[in-house]
Amino acid sequence: MMKGAFVWAIFALTLAVLAAAPFFLEAYGLGLLIGLLGYVTLASAWGLFSGRTGYVSLATVAFFGVGAYAVAALNEVLPYPLVLLVAALAGLGLALAVGLSTLRLAGVYFVIFTFGLAELVRQLVTWYEINVTGTLGRYIFMDLGPEHIYWQLLALAAATLFITWRIDRSRLGLALRVIADDEVVAAHLGIDLARTKLALFALSSVIVTLVGAIQAPRWTYIEPAIVFNPTVSFLTLVMALLGGASRLWGPALGAVPLFLLFEWLSANFPNHYSILLGLLFIAIVFALPKGVFAFAEMHLKTRGGEKRIVPVEAESKP
Amino acid sequence: MINLPRRAILRTLGISACMFAIAAAMPAGAQDRASVKIGYAISKTGGNAGGAGITTIPNYQLWVKEVNDAGGLELPDGTRLPIEVIEYDDRSSAEEVVRATERLATQDQVDFILPPWGTGFNLAVAPMFDRFGYPQLAVSSVTDKAPDFVKRWKRSFWMLGGGSDYTDALAGLLKKAIGEGKINNKIAMISVADGFGVDLVTAARPSFNEAELEVVYDVTYPVGTTDFTSMINEAAASGADTFVAFSYPPETFAITQQAQVAKFNPKVLYLGVGAAFPNFGPDLGANAEGIMSLGGIDPKNEANVAYRKRHEEVIGRAPDLWGSVVTYASLQMLQEAIKRRGLDREAVSDELSNGAFQTVLGEVKLEDNQLRTLWFGGQWQNGNFVAVAPVDREGVSEAILPKASWK
Numbered sequence: 001m002m003k004g005a006f007v008w009a010i011f012a013l014t015l016a017v018l019a020a021a022p023f024f025l026e027a028y029g030l031g032l033l034i035g036l037l038g039y040v041t042l043a044s045a046w047g048l049f050s051g052r053t054g055y056v057s058l059a060t061v062a063f064f065g066v067g068a069y070a071v072a073a074l075n076e077v078l079p080y081p082l083v084l085l086v087a088a089l090a091g092l093g094l095a096l097a098v099g100l101s102t103l104r105l106a107g108v109y110f111v112i113f114t115f116g117l118a119e120l121v122r123q124l125v126t127w128y129e130i131n132v133t134g135t136l137g138r139y140i141f142m143d144l145g146p147e148h149i150y151w152q153l154l155a156l157a158a159a160t161l162f163i164t165w166r167i168d169r170s171r172l173g174l175a176l177r178v179i180a181d182d183e184v185v186a187a188h189l190g191i192d193l194a195r196t197k198l199a200l201f202a203l204s205s206v207i208v209t210l211v212g213a214i215q216a217p218r219w220t221y222i223e224p225a226i227v228f229n230p231t232v233s234f235l236t237l238v239m240a241l242l243g244g245a246s247r248l249w250g251p252a253l254g255a256v257p258l259f260l261l262f263e264w265l266s267a268n269f270p271n272h273y274s275i276l277l278g279l280l281f282i283a284i285v286f287a288l289p290k291g292v293f294a295f296a297e298m299h300l301k302t303r304g305g306e307k308r309i310v311p312v313e314a315e316s317k318p
Numbered sequence: 319m320i321n322l323p324r325r326a327i328l329r330t331l332g333i334s335a336c337m338f339a340i341a342a343a344m345p346a347g348a349q350d351r352a353s354v355k356i357g358y359a360i361s362k363t364g365g366n367a368g369g370a371g372i373t374t375i376p377n378y379q380l381w382v383k384e385v386n387d388a389g390g391l392e393l394p395d396g397t398r399l400p401i402e403v404i405e406y407d408d409r410s411s412a413e414e415v416v417r418a419t420e421r422l423a424t425q426d427q428v429d430f431i432l433p434p435w436g437t438g439f440n441l442a443v444a445p446m447f448d449r450f451g452y453p454q455l456a457v458s459s460v461t462d463k464a465p466d467f468v469k470r471w472k473r474s475f476w477m478l479g480g481g482s483d484y485t486d487a488l489a490g491l492l493k494k495a496i497g498e499g500k501i502n503n504k505i506a507m508i509s510v511a512d513g514f515g516v517d518l519v520t521a522a523r524p525s526f527n528e529a530e531l532e533v534v535y536d537v538t539y540p541v542g543t544t545d546f547t548s549m550i551n552e553a554a555a556s557g558a559d560t561f562v563a564f565s566y567p568p569e570t571f572a573i574t575q576q577a578q579v580a581k582f583n584p585k586v587l588y589l590g591v592g593a594a595f596p597n598f599g600p601d602l603g604a605n606a607e608g609i610m611s612l613g614g615i616d617p618k619n620e621a622n623v624a625y626r627k628r629h630e631e632v633i634g635r636a637p638d639l640w641g642s643v644v645t646y647a648s649l650q651m652l653q654e655a656i657k658r659r660g661l662d663r664e665a666v667s668d669e670l671s672n673g674a675f676q677t678v679l680g681e682v683k684l685e686d687n688q689l690r691t692l693w694f695g696g697q698w699q700n701g702n703f704v705a706v707a708p709v710d711r712e713g714v715s716e717a718i719l720p721k722a723s724w725k
């Protein structure tokens with residue numbers, strides 16, 4: 001109990017420090033934190049679904065872009081909280097439609113489908129803009145300073161981590177662990193596979209949609225090429241994998257150092273960024289296939305004594 | 319055992335948050351003025367790299383080299399300070415260009431920031447330029463909303479006109495040719511389903527309508543289309559003397575080739591981005607004669623001819639015949655404004671708004687922060703891409719119509 005209270009106190013304190021950051025930082029520091037929180041939330045939301053079900057999704061940017069477009073389309077007709085609500089509903093609708101039709105796909109088929117989904121949504125938006133509105137770019141003129149965007153993202157990041165924590169301790173979390181291990185066993189245990197996966201996919205997608213919606217006012221002008229940039233999906237995936245996608249803090253732990261590294265690379269090696277990034281990705285996949293978390297734990301366990309190695313080895317057997 | 323890493327993580331998180339705050343709060347060091355810092359974030363990689371690498375980056379490099387070779391930027395007291403360049407790659411990402419601009423303004427504390435490439439990115443950074451008080455000389459940004467933007471961001475300058483400027487100029491040229499009995503009033507028009515094509519075709523419909531031109535064929539095609547045979551055949555069958563394609567570079571070249579194969583010889587052939595690339599004319603040789611596009615230059619303007627020669631010497635290739643010269647002129651304006659008013663950004667912005675400048679475009683004076691004396695249409699004539707629209711501007715060349723048949 002004491003330990004639990006201590007963890008909560010640290011969590012609350014960190015949150016408070018972060019919430020006060022705009023009063024101390026100037027624009028660049030705040031901009032950095034906005035980008036950082038954006039990816040922490042994206043990676044955590046990605047881990048919430050993909051890390052727990054083993055379904056690798058490259059659809060992150062599809063939802064991200066839908067959120068941004070919802071804000072662009074509605075920012076002049078609805079009050080801001082309603083805009084966010086509509087954006088979330090749009091993300092939910094898309095997630096349910098996609099989830100119902102595709103969560104039966106497994107493995108690489110799902111990966112390919114989700115990658116195609118981002119392009120599909122982008123083309124649909126493009127088609128709509130050309131044939132209905134007759135223009136491709138949309139403007140977002142809102143009186144939201146960077147600190148407002150930052151606070152919203154902070155709240156969303158905290159909410160994402162809290163929801164993930166709750167789910168891991170619920171029946172749903174238990175069901176997910178079984179599904180990730182073996183779907184056949186899960187089905188025999190009476191777990192409703194489709195519904196469980198769908199619920200999680202929808203939740204994760206709504207969070208991603210909201211990240212896009214909250215960040216969009218920072219760009220003033222959006223068009224499909226800007227908001228449906230596939231790099232977002234890949235970066236999210238790599239960050240979550242680096243940290244350990246199935247852990248509560250894993251994706252965040254991957255996102256923070258990687259984001260700072262990207263920033264440092266692009267500030268100091270603007271001309272070699274892509275090469276260094278590619279090498280880094282390869283290094284991550286080879287050196288830390290299960291994420292930093294699992295690596296650190298295995299390391300600690302190995303040092304802890306002979307006895308603890310056994311379960312790790314047993315786990316890796318088919 | 320399980321709690322240990324988590325606590326360690328939380329501790330690390332806390333520490334890194336503090337480190338962050340400290341690192342970010344550190345001042346960037348006192349400035350001893352040995353140079354003028356000029357920064358820019360530009361798409362060196364990603365989808366925008368092609369455009370930025372043709373119109374923007376070479377001109378930034380050329381200008382910096384020329385200024386520094388001359389001893390630096392001249393200040394009002396006659397002294398010169400060399401330019402120190404800080405360059406970032408925005409990787410064609412909107413979030414990246416915003417953050418890189420914040421970095422330039424608050425971390426690097428540069429004296430001036432040069433704008434990024436593209437309409438979207440210039441708008442993405444406009445609030446940043448405004449908040450930090452930097453003048454923004456947006457060149458590679460074709461927008462009809464410039465007057466609104468100037469009201470919103472007082473220090474923003476828009477140098478390449480809007481879509482309807484180009485289509486109005488084209489309509490004016492066509493109307494004149496119809497009046498002279500050279501062509502009929504029918505137009506076949508195709509456009510790419512992406513930013514440039516959509517903006518231009520949306521502006522073109524009312525422009526043509528107002529000029530009493532009849533659009534008999536109006537089709538949009540997706541980015542990456544390679545086969546234009548059926549569109550060309552239908553345009554040929556439509557009876558239109560004028561064929562307009564608001565296209566991107568790969569398609570512009572494909573249409574040119576396929577029109578030759580199909581022996582499609584419209585009296586007016588107007589193509590989109592790519593037809594004003596310096597190699598377009600020389601590569602096509604005699605077949606380029608008469609092809610029209612956006613932009614154009616006045617071959618009698620000696621300053622421009624000299625600029626093109628310097629660009630070729632320093633960069634290794636000729637500049638494009640639309641935005642490049644305007645980009646370079648915008649830098650000359652900045653240079654001259656600094657010479658007159660110093661490094662005070664407020665004063666420089668004021669000078670850019672109200673002053674008159676001698677540039678490679680001739681004398682330039684902005685109207686409501688916009689460059690309005692531009693060439694909106696050009697035509698390949700004897701290997702030069704000469705300006706033919708707007709038809710009522712001084713220095714304009716007469717368009718040669720009908721276009722010569724394919725050889």
